Amino acid sequence: MDEQQDNLSTATETDLETPVLEEGGVPPVPDDGSVPPGTDEGGVPPGTDDTGIPPPDELDDVLSMADGEEAQRGTSKRHQQVSGVLTQMARVARSFLLYDPRNKAIHHFLTSLLDNLVSCLKDGAIKLMVQPFELWYEGEVVYLNRDRERSLAFRFYRDGVRGLHFLPGFHWEELAKLLEILSIRYTGVHQHEDDVVTLLWKANFKNLEIVAVEGFVPEDEEEDEEEDLRALSLRFDAEAGGPGKRVGGGPGADPEAAPLPDDVDLPPPHLPKKVKPDWVDVPVHIKARYRSEVSAAALPSDCLRLVRHMRRQLDDPQERWKYGDIAHLFKEIREFLLVSEHLGPLQRFMDIVAEMAKAEPPPWDQTRRMALDDLLRGCGDDHAVRKLLHSIPVEERQLDPELLAVIKRACADPFNAVLDGLAKEHGSASRAIGRQMLEELGKERVEELQQRFDAVEGHVARDLLRVIARIGGEQAAPFVARQCSHEDIEIQGEAMRHLKAMPYSGQVGRAIFEAFKTAESERRTALLDIMKHTGDRRFVDNLARLLEKQGSSISSSDAVQIGRLMGQLGGERYLEQWQAWLTPKGWIRKHLGGSAAQQIAAAVALSEIPVELAEKTLRGALKVADTAVQPFIGRALSHHRSAGAGKEAS
């Protein structure tokens, strides 16, 4: 049973990251295909609430669901403050069961926890006593959760932590380290190399004092020894994880036998000369260089070194190793290297494995080649591509050519492999890099991309549309333009964002205008902006016809926007038409004809045309217009005058 691990494995399914397009605006797309400056992936500007994360009030609800923490405790403000931090810490540590660690929700939780902890430590150290279900601070329970599997207190207690002293210098790196240890414990991964006590020892906290159990000992050592003497039994050395002097055993084993011979490594090395040793200083930088050999950064090259050793062993006729016996090591190393930061070593790993697979297998291991081919395929299967994509650092925006090289080399069909990988990926950086890879791989396969686009939805569709827009050229432009009428408002936005940068044609124009006719008011602004960008005067005629036919259903604000575009795009060429729209009709000539939207649009259009006649027409219309339209004509007149004054001044 390991429900926590099961939860962890499905974490990405519950990713909260659902970026949406900013309403109304269409920020330009940078040439590298990255997210526009000042916006988040998909166009969400920082600071907006629409980040996909529930607002803070709801966050608490998300994380507190059935988690068993009892409400904030403590009689004094200080106790309550500490209680709040601990409850938050428990929730953050548990949150890794639900969310991918790089999720924005986690980011939010961490920021909040860090802020609160720092603020709490400003008032002095926090010295906690750990009980099975409670954490005590200065004589009061400040954390209580009776649920064993969820309780922070129980996790600490069960793992042998009996006291925690957060000192005022407690640093974010220490908090990160503590959360790492806690999260590993929450996820229920059993460590064969480490337990919590060894992990805490390794962490070497400077501003967190931990009172931890160091294994277990006899309850009463003296009495225990007496018992031992009486029983003439073998003593139990519990700290070693089992009986001390009584060793080994198991079926057929002789506990008294010594399987390690007395002459291990003998004879001693033969070193004929003697030289008097002296004190030789080892400079600090040399020591640091040596230490770097066992740093995390050196691990990939150690893996390759080990792979080369294994290769030699496998080919050694004396040893006669079979690949199948050590295949797990090769797979483990492959999995370790399958991340974006280890692309160089991954390539070299693939080189070695490919060479091994190419070589004639030795007589004692004839099935080796097949297994090695399988190992190589595993460098480019769905899982591998997904893993590579997922590992891209959050700040990364530029495709590393080496990543593309790895994908091209490892995958049988790199294009589809990346397409599939992108479909499952949520991280913004990973998606940006995935898109850039598709741009490289899909230049000749735009139609396939379009087909795939039609079959998917949500962020995957947005990603594909962006790729199509960037590489599809003239042929893809009408396709992208049609997406301005897509049922998904975010895809509409994506299409609009790219259209400006795409080649324009009549087909594109028609699609844009069709989209305009059905678009919501907010989107119309963006579409009008695109129309203006195209410079195509045919839009003026179409918009005029739309106003004539459907003016009564067009709002005043839309009419203003339409009018502005008509004026800017049409210029003096349409002066007479707008004049006609604002000329009183009928025999008494006291009323304007057409809908209010038509009149407003014409007025705004005239305000954009810097000729005297335009102003005269506006002045005349102002006198006879309905009271509802008059303010718009008044503003148009004022705009025309100020624009004209500006022109004169200039």
Place this chain on the structure above:
Amino acid sequence: MSTVDQMQQGLEKALQAAAQADDRELAGRVREDGRRLVFILLGLLRTSRLHDKDNAAFETPSKEFATTLNALLDLLGAVHVVCVEDQIYVNDIRLRGNPREQQMIEAFVQELARHRVGGISFHGALQPDAVREIAQAVAGKPGDESPRAALEHKLSGLGDIALSGTHRFRIGGEPTQQRKDYEEAMKRGASVVAEAVQNLAADRIPNPLPIRRVVIDMVTSLREDPVDGSLEPFRQTTGRAGEQHLLSVTSLALTIGEALELPEGAISDLGVAAMLHDIGYTKVPDRTGHCAAGARLLLRQRGFHEAKIRRLLMVLEHHDPYAPRDEEGTSGLRRSERMPCLFARILRIANDYDLLVSPRPGQPPPMSPSMALAHMWSARETEYDPNLLALFAQVLGLFPPGTLLELTDGRWVLSVSGARDKERFSWPLVRVVREADGTFSDATEEIDLYETRTHLRPARILDPSKMGVDVGKQVSRRKARDEEGGADEEGGADEEGGADEESK
């Protein structure tokens, strides 16, 4: 990248690394079979209170217990069921349970506690009949005076079983006898190494965690008294020379690692690797093949962990010379890729030093530590990494701990300190083991040769085997006396250490 971004990336990496290191299959099996073992035994105990041991109700659970136990023995070697407070561990893996199962776990703990027993270790397979007897014995009335001894008596002859006392968690910072720590750690190390050797020899899966715990204790105690590490080759912590070699080399390697200021994680990895570096001898008795054989044994451990990778490299390379030789398949590699890995370079020094200075049964007398270091010094750059050897020499000094010297006044002394610093590289602390008149001393008198260097200095290095001095015994005495001295200081005891007179 913001602070929180960095935290997120660190957390992601840590979780990924933990997941990669996990051998879920093994942990799951031990947890499941361990739980079954405990619950069946608890059921048998309860049945024993209702039925006679010949009752058919015992039949199925006894067989099931025996089968489960045998499966675990095949997997793990010895099976240790250890109760600590209200928790049960089966070979380091804690049994988890829902609230009802937790009640059963606690009931099992109580059953054993009646006999003042906190753990049962099974070292061999059991027959179903024996399982019934065991259940009857545990369910029976505890002995009046020494219940655990009484239970052990009842169990004797039923199988290869050992009982242990009740346990509680030990808290860090609990008052402990600090001065004993190193020897305690080494005793535990001897026990853990012996078990690891036995298990690996029997083709069982390596379990580095107990070794790591001991290594951490060794590192902690070496920080209090670094000389302990360099004296280990002269001790007899375990009676088995092969295992003693592992312990000595580990101590020496940790000493070098400390001098290099390796981070905590790396130094514990180094120690675990050193403890297992010659494990291949359990399969291949010769020097040439034991490295590959050892790697093969360690390769049975599943899951990716940096410690495992570096351990394997160290086992494979620990006899390689520092200066790379041109070998097949290495032509395209950089020099750093052709020289042994750091752990192997450290181990090479520790290993050879131990081989030169530690006595082995049936072998010629070892070299004086001072001579050994001088010989090794001649092979700097070729056999040994010069910087690491320099660090080792900084710790040991010209007359490393365990060196027997004759002073200019005719007294014989044993070096008991390392170099201490550059100034005192050639002037160690020594203890008098023989007076100038030939009388053997109890080695209580300590002289700082740096202080006396103007009028009293080493005249020559002596060979202890020729001079009738047992360095190992002297080293143990030094420790014992230090402890007594410490106790005197703390407790004000006035008992003098009555050291034996040593006759030539």
